[in-house]
Amino acid sequence: MADIRPLIAGNWKMNGLKAQLPELQQMAEALTEDRFTGLDPLICVPATLLGTAASMVSATPLTIGAQDCHAAPSGAHTGDISAAMIKDCGATATIVGHSERRADHGERDTDVMEKAIAANDAGLVAIVCVGETRQQREDGSALHVVTSQLEGSLSSTATTQNTVIAYEPVWAIGTGLVPSLNDIEQMHDHIRAYIDDRFAQAGEGMRILYGGSLKPSNAKEILAINNVNGGLIGGASLKADDFIAICESAVC
Numbered sequence: 001m002a003d004i005r006p007l008i009a010g011n012w013k014m015n016g017l018k019a020q021l022p023e024l025q026q027m028a029e030a031l032t033e034d035r036f037t038g039l040d041p042l043i044c045v046p047a048t049l050l051g052t053a054a055s056m057v058s059a060t061p062l063t064i065g066a067q068d069c070h071a072a073p074s075g076a077h078t079g080d081i082s083a084a085m086i087k088d089c090g091a092t093a094t095i096v097g098h099s100e101r102r103a104d105h106g107e108r109d110t111d112v113m114e115k116a117i118a119a120n121d122a123g124l125v126a127i128v129c130v131g132e133t134r135q136q137r138e139d140g141s142a143l144h145v146v147t148s149q150l151e152g153s154l155s156s157t158a159t160t161q162n163t164v165i166a167y168e169p170v171w172a173i174g175t176g177l178v179p180s181l182n183d184i185e186q187m188h189d190h191i192r193a194y195i196d197d198r199f200a201q202a203g204e205g206m207r208i209l210y211g212g213s214l215k216p217s218n219a220k221e222i223l224a225i226n227n228v229n230g231g232l233i234g235g236a237s238l239k240a241d242d243f244i245a246i247c248e249s250a251v252c
């Protein structure tokens with residue numbers, strides 16, 4: 001398989017006012033350095049910052065994404081945001097099916113698939129999140145749970161170009177806990193085999209990100225694991241220094 005360009009994606013979640021934009025500017029400037037040409041950096045900002053953030057970084061390698069989109073292209077959905085609106089702000093991608101949305105908003109796999117299709121239809125890359133809970137990890141069903149999420153959340157139209165998978169064990173998100181390197185490798189190998197089997201050539205080189213307490217101190221060893229093609233980073237993406245340090249781990 002051809003070398004896969006790493007994607008280092010930040011997820012600001014419900015954090016970030018205009019006052020946070022200089023942090024983004026600092027990331028964008030650092031990422032113009034030659035040593036980062038081998039990776040794709042992305043920050044998924046809150047919807048309120050999409051337009052300003054995208055304009056701010058437009059002349060740099062840093063790209064901007066959203067954290068969710070509605071499944072419908074437009075219509076009577078007060079308070080919701082369509083994929084076309086996100087694209088219109090200058091963003092290139094959106095996260096769908098993050099475990100916090102699955103938990104807080106009851107999003108099921110079918111909802112996630114519809115959102116991923118809507119994102120693709122609007123010309124956005126869909127970053128589709130999957131991952132087991134602590135209990136599922138402990139009872140030995142993690143691989144099975146993730147397979148079933150992939151089966152239900154990925155559309156048959158998913159390709160390497162329009163889709164990224166993010167494996168985020170729910171129990172590792174924001175907790176400081178991280179699976180063993182062996183467990184991460186086993187899951188990523190498993191997801192790669194699933195993609196090869198279901199999508200064949202269309203899925204060749206599809207990126208599989210690891211997310212969950214990824215930080216400068218553990219990024220190098222995690223990003224070096226076979227079939228880990230980048231990261232989805234929450235807390236450590238809020239500070240330019242931390243995000244840049246993680247990007248450095250991906251290229252050296």
Ligand code: PGA
Nearest residue numbers: 173174212213233234235
């Ligand atoms: P964390 O979040 O890096 O703060 O654990 C990751 C995520 O939820 O995407």
